[in-house]
Amino acid sequence: MKSGCPGADNIIVVRDLHYARGQAMVFDGLDLEIRRGGVTAIMGPSGTGKTTLLRLITGQEIPDRGSILFDGDEVTRMSRRQLFRMRRRVGMLFQNGALLTDLNVYDNVAFPLREHTRLPERLIRHIVLTKLHAVGLRGAWRLMPAQLSGGMARRVALARAIVMDPDIIYYDEPFVGLDPISMGVVVRLIRRMNDALGLTSVVVTHDVDEVSTIADCSFLLADGRVAATGTPEQLRDHHSETVTQFMQGMADGPVPFHYPAPDYGEQLLAPERD
Amino acid sequence: MTAPRVPGWRRLLLEAGYSLRDFFGTFGAGQLFLLRILASLPYALARPRLVIQQVYVAGVQSLVVIMLAGLFVGMVLALQGHNTLSRFGAEDTIGMVAALGLVRELGPVVTALLFAGRAGTALSSEIGLMKATDQLAGMEMMAVDPIKRVVAPRFLGGVIAVPILTLIFNAMGIFGAWLEAVIVLGVDEGAFWSQMQAQVDLQDDVLSGIVKSVFFGVAASLLAVFEGYNCVPTAEGVGRATTRAVVHTSLTVLVLNFMLTAWLLGGN
Numbered sequence: 125m126k127s128g129c130p131g132a133d134n135i136i137v138v139r140d141l142h143y144a145r146g147q148a149m150v151f152d153g154l155d156l157e158i159r160r161g162g163v164t165a166i167m168g169p170s171g172t173g174k175t176t177l178l179r180l181i182t183g184q185e186i187p188d189r190g191s192i193l194f195d196g197d198e199v200t201r202m203s204r205r206q207l208f209r210m211r212r213r214v215g216m217l218f219q220n221g222a223l224l225t226d227l228n229v230y231d232n233v234a235f236p237l238r239e240h241t242r243l244p245e246r247l248i249r250h251i252v253l254t255k256l257h258a259v260g261l262r263g264a265w266r267l268m269p270a271q272l273s274g275g276m277a278r279r280v281a282l283a284r285a286i287v288m289d290p291d292i293i294y295y296d297e298p299f300v301g302l303d304p305i306s307m308g309v310v311v312r313l314i315r316r317m318n319d320a321l322g323l324t325s326v327v328v329t330h331d332v333d334e335v336s337t338i339a340d341c342s343f344l345l346a347d348g349r350v351a352a353t354g355t356p357e358q359l360r361d362h363h364s365e366t367v368t369q370f371m372q373g374m375a376d377g378p379v380p381f382h383y384p385a386p387d388y389g390e391q392l393l394a395p396e397r398d
Numbered sequence: 399m400t401a402p403r404v405p406g407w408r409r410l411l412l413e414a415g416y417s418l419r420d421f422f423g424t425f426g427a428g429q430l431f432l433l434r435i436l437a438s439l440p441y442a443l444a445r446p447r448l449v450i451q452q453v454y455v456a457g458v459q460s461l462v463v464i465m466l467a468g469l470f471v472g473m474v475l476a477l478q479g480h481n482t483l484s485r486f487g488a489e490d491t492i493g494m495v496a497a498l499g500l501v502r503e504l505g506p507v508v509t510a511l512l513f514a515g516r517a518g519t520a521l522s523s524e525i526g527l528m529k530a531t532d533q534l535a536g537m538e539m540m541a542v543d544p545i546k547r548v549v550a551p552r553f554l555g556g557v558i559a560v561p562i563l564t565l566i567f568n569a570m571g572i573f574g575a576w577l578e579a580v581i582v583l584g585v586d587e588g589a590f591w592s593q594m595q596a597q598v599d600l601q602d603d604v605l606s607g608i609v610k611s612v613f614f615g616v617a618a619s620l621l622a623v624f625e626g627y628n629c630v631p632t633a634e635g636v637g638r639a640t641t642r643a644v645v646h647t648s649l650t651v652l653v654l655n656f657m658l659t660a661w662l663l664g665g666n
């Protein structure tokens with residue numbers, strides 16, 4: 125298997141990223157590169173800041189310190205106008221799809237085209253139906269988002285994310301809550317889209333097994349930094365305890381299962397909560 | 399029941415203080431928000447279909463409520479007016495009295511309050527839910543400004559709908575007054591209409607009422623979209639934002655009404 129890990133041509137470069145959310149330190153000197161053209165997985169236990177990382181990379185939040193380069197441009201210093209220009213090259217798949225509830229499937233997918241282009245309606249129709257066909261939902265164009273199942277909504281959102289032919293797509297937890305069939309469909313779709321359209325794909329997930337089948341390179345986040353980098357095989361054979369614990373799903377290890385808490389017995393016996 | 403007196407009073411005062419601070423805090427932030435919306439108006443005006451759709455939605459939601467309310471307010475005005483005026487043998491002026499009360503005060507104020515309760519709450523919760531379900535963040539990620547695409551058309555729709563609804567309320571109110579005075583209480587129909595026609599001035603009365611309703615439309619629509627857009631993005635947060643929008647709109651409309659009345663009366 126080719127190594128898809130960072131090489132010479134990186135579309136995203138994150139350097140020394142620091143970000144705190146109130147008291148909680150989310151990133152503490154994170155360094156990470158995403159190579160153009162591959163499927164990159166970002167994995168990590170719940171609450172390590174995977175979603176936050178996507179929000180930072182896309183300029184929805186501003187870090188306390190550090191640099192984030194998107195195709196050579198500093199995201200942290202972009203004006204709103206520059207951010208919008210960058211985001212026109214970016215597709216993002218939110219966990220719940222984030223479809224516009226007052227538009228039907230067709231109009232949802234057509235939305236970015238209608239906002240950003242002056243294409244004639246006939247051409248828009250052609251593009252929308254092509255994208256819907258790619259996710260297998262051409263027949264559902266008339267349905268409203270409320271009439272879709274979770275998996276269908278996510279596929280519509282995927283069609284919408286690719287309708288402007290972006291350079292890069294971010295997927296936030298694309299596999300959560302999918303049945304095995306939809307899961308397989310979405311997994312293969314991500315890989316197929318990536319290769320057919322020449323995209324860069326970034327998949328945020330804690331589903332090790334699923335993402336291993338399509339990722340060229342994986343990052344494992346822990347304690348506000350990258351704990352390990354490599355192909356899925358390399359991560360599986362990793363010697364670090366943190367990595368082994370996560371990859372094999374063990375409750376005990378360096379990553380605590382419990383949120384920091386006082387002694388269990390003491391808290392149970394204490395007269396009042398405090 | 400013997401509730402602890404002093405702490406009760408203190409809590410009441412504290413509560414009042416919080417409400418006032420909340421109200422004036424909203425006032426400042428609301429003005430900034432208004433500027434952002436105004437900056438987005440060219441976008442909204444370039445898409446009249448979006449605005450017309452919102453006028454339609456807001457209008458249709460409130461129409462039946464407004465018409466019924468107008469009818470009954472007109473009827474009760476005629477009833478009270480008849481009761482008082484007949485003591486002086488001045489029942490003939492009843493049409494004028496009812497029309498003036500409606501056109502100058504009750505029409506704009508009651509319409510704005512009902513609009514806040516019906517269409518305004520729908521606006522707040524719609525925008526709040528869009529925020530809670532990442533639809534607004536999704537738009538941001540598609541390089542579309544939600545203030546332009548979502549907030550501005552809804553604001554403009556409300557601003558246009560309120561004066562129209564006020565006119566409908568007024569018309570229904572006058573119809574209700576006629577129904578009660580002429581049909582039920584037997585006031586002379588010719589006197590009813592001629593007194594009204596002679597004494598109600600188009601500019602001083604009707605127009606000043608419309609001016610008020612435009613201000614109320616801006617206040618009600620602004621607070622509704624503001625609270626929705628700035629809500630805590632959870633189910634509970636959306637509910638709370640909706641309530642705050644109604645409370646703040648009601649207060650604003652009543653205070654604004656006093657100030658506008660003083661201004662409009664002082665002007666002539």
Ligand SMILES: Nc1ncnc2c1ncn2[C@@H]1O[C@H](COP(=O)(O)OP(=O)(O)OP(=O)(O)O)[C@@H](O)[C@H]1O
Nearest residue numbers: 145146148150169170171172173174175176177330
């Ligand atoms: N609105 C918020 N206010 C305060 N802290 C927050 C907020 N959102 C997230 N956090 C904190 O930031 C940290 C990272 O959250 P994030 O949502 O990025 O995690 P995640 O890796 O995506 O987790 P999951 O796998 O469960 O989605 C968490 O520890 C969380 O407590």
Ligand SMILES: [Mg+2]
Nearest residue numbers: 174175176297
């Ligand atoms: Mg997350």
